[in-house]
Each structure stands twice: as structure tokens, then as C-alpha cells.
Amino acid sequence: MVAIPEETIDIEARQEATSRNGLRFDGKSRRQRVSASGQGRHGIIKHLPTRCAAMSYTNAVGIASPPADSRYDSFTQSIHWLTLLAVAIAFGAGLVMEEMPRGPEKAQLVNLHTSIGVVLMALTAIRLSWRVAAPALQPTPGPQLLRLGAKVVHVALYLVLFAIPITGLLMMAAKGRAVEVFGLFTLPPLMPTDRALAHSLEDVHEVLANLLLCLVGVHTAAALLHRFVLRDSVLSRMLPVGAKTEAERR
Structure with a gap:
């Protein structure tokens, strides 16, 4: 073994x-x-x-390059919707006061209209400053022509949002009127009284207001196009937190 x-x-x-x-x-x-x-x-x-x-x-x-489906920060969203609210109030007040007879009620509405214009100019300046300071979102994929059109409309909106209050203030100054902003402070006339110039500035002011209305319409139509046709996250970027982006739904 x-x-x-x-x-x-x-x-x-x-x-x-x-x-x-x-x-x-x-x-x-x-x-x-x-x-x-x-x-x-x-x-x-x-x-x-x-x-x-x-x-x-x-x-x-x-952090340096945010994803395309991320949202705008809450401050940018707040400035955006406050600007829209200010435009709506100023435009509505402008339409109503044109039909009103001279009197204290019309003077109060004119003061509200001009005060909202000053606020609108300040909001636009804050928005542009924050746009430079805050990191920009990456553009969403889409046709190059559509993205170029969006840039043109945005630039035009910023220019008109500045031009309308400025022409309004100059018009009031040319009429020899000071601007009282919500009863908090008063802006003195920026130029000598000139009735002919005031009339011309009033026409320019009205044309710019109608142009702003058209630009807001184009801007709104483009947002709805992105939401219901292209079905991307462009509109969701500027909506409150309650609305989910496409990336969050996935």
C-alpha cells in the first residue's frame, strides 16, 4: 500500500x-x-x-459649463417676470390715461406710468449686470437660424426697454414737468422746456411702445414654439421650480 x-x-x-x-x-x-x-x-x-x-x-x-437643461437662477427668473409685470402695468396705464380728461386722476396715473418706467429702466440695468456676472447657460440644440433670431430679439428687447423710459423722461422734461417716483423722490427736468421737441418725443415714445409690444409677442411665440413644437427646455429654464425640465422628467 x-x-x-x-x-x-x-x-x-x-x-x-x-x-x-x-x-x-x-x-x-x-x-x-x-x-x-x-x-x-x-x-x-x-x-x-x-x-x-x-x-x-x-x-x-x-460648474464652469452648466448643462443645457439647467435652469436660470431664481434671481434672473424674478427680474424677468417683474419686468414683464412692469411692462404690462405701464402699457395699460398709458392706454387708459390717453382717454382721460385733464385732472388730478390723470395726473396720478401719469405719475404711476412714469414711476413704472423708472423701475423698468432699473430692472433692465440690473438684469444686464447680472447677465454679465452670472455664468451663462449653454444654448439648447436647435436650428442655427432660430438661435440667431433669439439673440436679435433679446438685444432689441434690451435696447427698447432702455429707450422707452429715456424718451418718456425727456418728454416730461421738455414739457417742463418733474417726475415724482412713487412719492419717494423727484427727478428734476433734464432739459429746458421745448413744446415742439416734447411732441416729437411723444411720437417716438409711442412708436417704441408699440415696437416693444411686437417684440414681446415674438418672444412669447418663440417660447411656445420651443415648448409645444420643438419640445425642448427653453421655456422651462425661466419657469418657477414647480415646472420640471425635460431632463428632470427623464
Whole structure:
């Protein structure tokens, strides 16, 4: 009879035990295999600095270039909707006061109209300053011509939103009237009285107001086009948090 070494018997016994437990036996202990594969506790800790550095770099890149489906910040949204509200109030007051006879009621409405104009000019200046300071959102994918048209309309809106209050203030100054802003402070006339110039400025003011109405209409139609036809996130960017973007719905 051939004598079988005790070491061979011990190895075969361990192989049989590990086979019953559904484990593969390769001559190494579990701790040795985990350490060799680099997935043990010490292996993970060893690679943590490199992984954290990679994550930090990725986050930094994400902050520098926001995704196309991200929203405008709450301050930009607030300025946008306050501007729209101011335009609506000023335009409505302008239409009503044209039909009113001279009197204290009309004078109060004129003061409201001019006060809203001053606020509108201030909101536009704040919006432009914040636009320069805050990181811009990436443009959404779409036809190049449509994106170019959007830029043209935006520039025209900013110019008209400045031009309308300025012509209004100059018109009031040419009529020899000071502008009282909500009863808080008074803007003195910016030029000598000139009735002929006041009449011309009034015509320009009215033309600019009608142009603004057209630009707002085009801007609104484009937003609805993006929402219901192109189905992208352009409109959702400027809506309150309650409305989800396409990326959030996915």
C-alpha cells in the first residue's frame, strides 16, 4: 500500500469543504485573494485620493459649463417676470390715461406710468449686470437660424426697454414737468422746456411702445414654439421650480 502524505490529505479535505460551500479553492485564503485583487479595505483607501481628485475636477468642469437643461437662477427668473409685470402695468396705464380728461386722476396715473418706467429702466440695468456676472447657460440644440433670431430679439428687447423710459423722461422734461417716483423722490427736468421737441418725443415714445409690444409677442411665440413644437427646455429654464425640465422628467 502506498502511503499518502498528510499534507495531500489536508489539501484534499479543504478542497472538498470549499466545494460544498460553493467557493473556488485556489490554494489561497480569502484574505489573501482580496488583498491581491486590490479590492480590500486597504486597497480602497489607497486609491481614495486619486478618485476624490478626479471627482473634484469633474465637478469643477460642470460648474464652469452648466448643462443645457439647467435652469436660470431664481434671481434672473424674478427680474424677468417683474419686468414683464412692469411692462404690462405701464402699457395699460398709458392706454387708459390717453382717454382721460385733464385732472388730478390723470395726473396720478401719469405719475404711476412714469414711476413704472423708472423701475423698468432699473430692472433692465440690473438684469444686464447680472447677465454679465452670472455664468451663462449653454444654448439648447436647435436650428442655427432660430438661435440667431433669439439673440436679435433679446438685444432689441434690451435696447427698447432702455429707450422707452429715456424718451418718456425727456418728454416730461421738455414739457417742463418733474417726475415724482412713487412719492419717494423727484427727478428734476433734464432739459429746458421745448413744446415742439416734447411732441416729437411723444411720437417716438409711442412708436417704441408699440415696437416693444411686437417684440414681446415674438418672444412669447418663440417660447411656445420651443415648448409645444420643438419640445425642448427653453421655456422651462425661466419657469418657477414647480415646472420640471425635460431632463428632470427623464
